[in-house]
Amino acid sequence: MNWLATTAAVCPFIGLFGTVLGIIDSFHGLGVAGSTSLRAVAPGIAKALYSTAFGLGAAIPAAIAYNYFNNGIKEIGQRLEDFSLEFLNVAERTTEGPN
16 A cells, blocks of 8 residues: 555656656757757657656556545445454353342
């Protein structure tokens, strides 16, 4: 569960970091080319979009899986708590019995 939560929280930032590096690469391409052509910026923008997609592609399934499993764990915990209360009630009734 910790691994899923960490993945869901960190991967968007890794994608954002890659996006920033791709944009920096695009500006560097503009500076080297000396013109504002699509050929100068396309590789950097492509890297930025890929890193964003990979970051979100890892974070979204991790967040869905975390929420799914966390809900199941809470449900099992609630069932165990209900069972323990019922068991204690039955145990108290049988120990009190007729005097």
